[in-house]
Amino acid sequence: MITRKQWTTISEFLIETTIRICGISAIIFVFGIFFFVFREGAGFLFSKWEPLKFFFSTEWYPTSVSNKRYGILAIIAGTASVTVIAMTIAVPFGLGAAIFISEFCTGKLKEFLKILIEFLAAIPSVVWGFIGLMVMNPLIIDLFRVPIGLTALNGGIILSLMAIPIIVSISEDALKAVPDSYREAAIALGITKWQMVYRVLMPAAKNGLLAAVLLGVGRAVGETMAVLLATGHAVQIPGSPLDSVRTLTATIAAELGEAPVGSDHYQVLFVIGIFLFTITFVINLTAYLIVKGIRVQHGES
Amino acid sequence: MSEEQEYSIETKDLCLYYGDFQALNNVTVNISNGKITGLIGPSGCGKTTLLRCFNRVNERYGNVTTTGEIRILSKNIYDNDVSLINLRKSVGMVFQRPNPLPISVYENVVFGLRIHSKRKELKKAQLDDAVEKALREVYLWDDLKDQLQTKGTHLQLEQQQKLCIARLLPLKPEIILMDEPCSALDTEATQAVEELMYSLTGKYTIVIVTHNMAQARRVSDECIFMLLGELVEHTRTEDMFLNPKHKKTEDYIEGRYG
Numbered sequence: 001m002i003t004r005k006q007w008t009t010i011s012e013f014l015i016e017t018t019i020r021i022c023g024i025s026a027i028i029f030v031f032g033i034f035f036f037v038f039r040e041g042a043g044f045l046f047s048k049w050e051p052l053k054f055f056f057s058t059e060w061y062p063t064s065v066s067n068k069r070y071g072i073l074a075i076i077a078g079t080a081s082v083t084v085i086a087m088t089i090a091v092p093f094g095l096g097a098a099i100f101i102s103e104f105c106t107g108k109l110k111e112f113l114k115i116l117i118e119f120l121a122a123i124p125s126v127v128w129g130f131i132g133l134m135v136m137n138p139l140i141i142d143l144f145r146v147p148i149g150l151t152a153l154n155g156g157i158i159l160s161l162m163a164i165p166i167i168v169s170i171s172e173d174a175l176k177a178v179p180d181s182y183r184e185a186a187i188a189l190g191i192t193k194w195q196m197v198y199r200v201l202m203p204a205a206k207n208g209l210l211a212a213v214l215l216g217v218g219r220a221v222g223e224t225m226a227v228l229l230a231t232g233h234a235v236q237i238p239g240s241p242l243d244s245v246r247t248l249t250a251t252i253a254a255e256l257g258e259a260p261v262g263s264d265h266y267q268v269l270f271v272i273g274i275f276l277f278t279i280t281f282v283i284n285l286t287a288y289l290i291v292k293g294i295r296v297q298h299g300e301s
Numbered sequence: 302m303s304e305e306q307e308y309s310i311e312t313k314d315l316c317l318y319y320g321d322f323q324a325l326n327n328v329t330v331n332i333s334n335g336k337i338t339g340l341i342g343p344s345g346c347g348k349t350t351l352l353r354c355f356n357r358v359n360e361r362y363g364n365v366t367t368t369g370e371i372r373i374l375s376k377n378i379y380d381n382d383v384s385l386i387n388l389r390k391s392v393g394m395v396f397q398r399p400n401p402l403p404i405s406v407y408e409n410v411v412f413g414l415r416i417h418s419k420r421k422e423l424k425k426a427q428l429d430d431a432v433e434k435a436l437r438e439v440y441l442w443d444d445l446k447d448q449l450q451t452k453g454t455h456l457q458l459e460q461q462q463k464l465c466i467a468r469l470l471p472l473k474p475e476i477i478l479m480d481e482p483c484s485a486l487d488t489e490a491t492q493a494v495e496e497l498m499y500s501l502t503g504k505y506t507i508v509i510v511t512h513n514m515a516q517a518r519r520v521s522d523e524c525i526f527m528l529l530g531e532l533v534e535h536t537r538t539e540d541m542f543l544n545p546k547h548k549k550t551e552d553y554i555e556g557r558y559g
Contacts, residue, residue: 106363181400188358188396189413189468190389199416204403 037277041270048264049271060235062255062265070268072275077237078152078245082227083220085156085241086163090216093160094167095209099197101168102175114172121165125225132158132230146242150232153241158226163216170215174208175201207290214287218280224249248276306375309334309476309506310355315369317350317359324350326530327369332523337498337507339521339538341514343559347530348510352478355508356392357385374475390417393469395479399461401453401468406445409453409464410435413472435470439463439497459490463497477501479509483516495520514554518542526550 057071101113132154140149178201186200202209224247232244233254252269259266310332317325325347332338340348353359354371357378371378378388390413401409408415410432414423432449436442441463445451453464462482469477479498483491498507498520511517517524517538524538526547534541534550545551553559 179400181396181398182402184358184361184396185400185402185465186412186416187361188356188389188394189416189472190386191416192386195416199412200402 034277037270037273041267041274043262044264044267045271045274054271058235058237060251062259062268068264070264072248072251072272074235074237075246075248075251075272078231078235079221079247079249081152081238081241081245082155082159082231082247083217085152086159086220087213087217089157089160090163090167090220091213094164094212094216095171097164098168098171098175098212099201102172103197103201104193117165117168120161121169125162125223126229128158128162128226129229132226136230140242144242148232148244150230150244151242152231152238152245155227155231155245155247156241158230159220159223162223162226163219166219167212167216170212171205171209174205174212177208178204207293211287211290214283214290218283218287221283222249222276222280224253228253248272252276306334308332309374310508311370311372311375312351312354313370313372315351315354315367315371317347317354317368318366319362320364324530325354328527328530328532330525330532330535332506332508334506335503336522337502337509337520339517339524340508340510340527341512341517341524341553342527342533343553344512345529346527348525348527349480350530351527352480352508352510355476355478356389356394358389358394386417390472391474392476392478393472393474395462395465395469395477395482397481398485399458399465401456401461401464403452403454405450406436406453406456406464407432407449410468410471412468417472431471435467438470438501439467440493441467457490458486459493462486462490462494466494466497466501474505476506476508479507481510481512484512491516514556526553528553 053069053071055071055076056073057069058074058077059069059071060075061067061069097113097117101110101117105113133150136154136157137149140146140151140154182200182204183196186196191199227247228250231247231250233246233250234244235246236243238245252272255265256269259269308331311330313329315325315328316323328347328351340352342348350359354367355373355378359365359367367379373388373392376383402412404412407428411423411428414428414431433442433446436445441460444460445456453461456464462485466477466482483494486494495516498509501507502522509517509521521538524534524536524541525532526534526541526545526549528549534545534547536546541550542554545554
């Protein structure tokens with residue numbers, strides 16, 4: 001009676017294997033993507049790549065007939081300027097929203113705000129780009145009396161709105177993880193709400209908040225479609241937020257379709273891809289390690 | 302603290318509801334100045350609730366309604382002009398689980414000063430003094446004087462709980478509320494904290510909630526026995542334990558229920 005049917009053994013094995021494959025598929029995909037991007041760019045990377053010129057020249061002329069030049073400094077500056085503007089807006093607003101949601105409001109309002117912010121995250125990036133193009137563009141032209149509103153400022157504002165949901169949700173988690181006994185101790189000592197925020201919560205949650213900001217940066221650096229539409233696509237080092245710029249991601253998106261497969265241009269775009277991949281990988285890894293650090297700390301105490 | 306004032310805490314017909322649930326029922330009690338008063342009773346009798354009324358930390362959870370009157374140092378704390386911040390400055394609280402903040406021992410002790418004074422008013426020397434004085438008062442100075450920069454959360458539990466008492470002292474509270482301060486501690490630590498409480502009598506009015514009747518007997522001058530949200534008996538501790546007036550008190554003290 002205790003013997004089991006052969007079919008049970010087989011099906012158990014099959015199900016277990018399937019689940020195992022699902023589990024490790026994420027790893028396979030990540031390495032797969034990295035491998036293919038790397039393979040496409042490798043030809044250029046190991047033969048003609050000149051790191052100094054690549055990183056420190058502003059001359060990006062991939063389609064010049066006589067003298068092709070691949071310098072991405074201006075494009076890096078574009079990505080950096082848009083990211084900095086986005087973070088200048090997103091960090092105070094994102095942290096503020098997280099603090100408000102986690103500490104100052106309760107019940108229905110809290111649920112409503114959380115859903116709304118999640119909703120913000122669900123808007124497709126091309127729609128954001130469209131808003132940049134059709135709404136922000138004329139607004140910036142009117143407001144600052146400039147000929148073109150597709151600028152680093154425009155892209156930065158759009159990106160900040162896209163980065164805020166991730167900053168809010170991760171920071172809120174970090175604040176929620178602050179033990180309630182800290183709050184209670186501080187309240188019993190007669191703390192005001194504002195003092196609670198900057199004397200108790202911010203120090204106690206600082207790692208989580210930092211991770212939230214980093215993930216926001218990662219989002220801003222990696223975003224493509226919205227910035228492609230909103231920043232004006234001009235290869236130059238911006239002198240002010242009201243200059244048009246072009247980002248690394250937008251360059252790849254705009255030019256890959258035009259570049260003949262296997263050409264230098266094509267391969268350079270993949271090298272940019274590897275560069276971007278490295279940046280976002282490092283940012284996300286740092287954020288992950290910081291968050292993991294918190295867990296270990298809380299585990300101890 | 303004025304000398305002639307006999308009671309530091311007076312409540313009159315105090316009722317408290319968590320939503321629909323009535324946790325305190327017409328509690329009228331006067332707690333003597335400068336003494337240790339023990340609050341005893343079985344779980345759920347409302348003793349912790351009563352304690353948490355005295356600095357109004359009950360109200361954190363929003364669905365609390367209170368009626369009646371609580372006078373702390375002759376001031377009704379439900380008056381509109383009461384500053385919760387100043388109330389909590391003069392009524393300190395020690396919790397069941399030691400809860401030092403995740404900052405250095407030094408910063409834990411001066412935390413109250415920092416939140417209650419302007420930055421400019423705080424001189425380094427003055428803070429150093431306050432730390433030494435407070436830590437001496439709780440007998441931690443000799444152990445911790447060389448590790449003031451250690452995180453408060455990394456100390457032993459006994460030291461953490463003493464630190465939690467020490468951080469109240471620089472604010473010169475009149476009343477210290479203790480919510481089962483020894484329940485997370487081992488016997489030696491409990492003894493140490495109890496000795497500390499003795500040494501604080503006279504200077505502060507202490508109200509202590511405890512589950513441990515032997516502890517109530519050891520440390521308190523007066524004792525309040527509560528049951529189902531009502532105050533049953535309030536007398537000198539010796540009287541309560543030697544000849545309780547109420548049958549229910551007697552049964553509880555004898556350990557017939559609880």
